[in-house]
Amino acid sequence: MRHRLVIVALSVVAAPAAAQVPIEFGSSPNPVGSGARALGWGSAFIAVADDATAASWNPGALIVLERPEASVVLSLKQRRERFSGAGVPAGEAVQTATYPGVNYASLAYPFKLGSRFFVASLSYQALIDFDKRVQKSYFTTSTGTGTALNAQDDVTFSQVGSLRAVTPALAFQLSPTVALGAAVTVWTDKLGYQNGWRQEYDVQRTVLLGTNAITSSVSSRERFGLDALGMNLGLLWDLSAAVTLGAVVKTPVVGTLTHTLDRFASSDTSIVLATPAAYRESFRLPPSYGLGLAYRFSDELTVSADAYRIEWELFRQVETEVVTGEKKARNPISHEPYADARVAGITQAHLGVERLFIFSRTVVPARAGVFYDPEPGMQRTHHFLGVALGTGVSIGDVVVDAAYQARFATNASTDPVRVGDPNGATRTVTATGGNVVQHLLYLSSIVHF
16 A cells, blocks of 8 residues: 555645545555464464464364463564666665564453353553655656746655454354354543554755756644444354364444644645644544364364455545545545545455464464455555464463564555646656565463463
């Protein structure tokens, strides 16, 4: 979704209608789940979720927990982008950013009522990351009036933050082979942590009209905080002693986005925001659903495969135009009107394997996975492929897991963009391709008690 910076840069000698930069996801925007064990599987975890992170992957899978446990997952994310194409200065060709954080924390407690088994859990999860920083230059040309017009936009864009949820969940055993689960995701910034993101962008524009040079600039500083609710429903079904089916449905996350504009200035119209302006805007993350199938060749060897679908065309935000105050529904991925947004849903595919090495005092797993993990874009999908490796060790009541995952994409930086200028001509932006590599390192610890 990095193409949206181009849209911001194309405010030709006129103030942009809105200060908002469309949402820019730093890592995969697909809110599936978390945890080092799942990451090592290549995220093929819907049918094999066997720790407290099941609340985010498949709440029904919580039923496999036999003892109370507490867990914490630490993450280290690095994103490296290599830009190419006309208009990319040498100093901007490679850009890297690294972000540490807490990915997940939970408590889970199994219990029995009558003849049925239950597992209750409470978890915290960082679900969607927005961390991103980009410096790029864009060029546009126009000959609509018979006079050559060349423009260069130098863009600095940064975004930091994440969307997080506190999630109570409950799983119960419907029959000896079937378990159901439900989790309520509470997205809020009223629990002592920031649930949202900050955006900063600066555009310096130079327009050459014949022999005349015209300069202008746009600058914005914004904050966003989300209060919303969603629900995850899960099924775990042992079809046989060797085969398990998992299914999950995640409802739309619906809530209110508090949007604070701390600064907005445009030299073209001399618009300067004197005091911060706050808006309350409706926000809806799209529904998603997935299926997983696991096959146990033996107690030591298991293979799992998942398919997961997210309907990003249903992503909706009602934004407030800074200049006019008018509210408009848009799809934040393309920043187009919601009804006309050229955004499509995406389908992920994951395949993972785990081999257990069982010793007298410990068990050491070896995990690996491959996956197809696309990101939505305007008019087209950005195709990411990835690989994962993971391992761990259990010592008494403590289990420590570590996992590494890499995602790769080529030409995933920008979509070609064509816009009209005030004289009715069409200006074409020189498209710049971007090769993206993301590195994720997760470390988790689980304590049984």
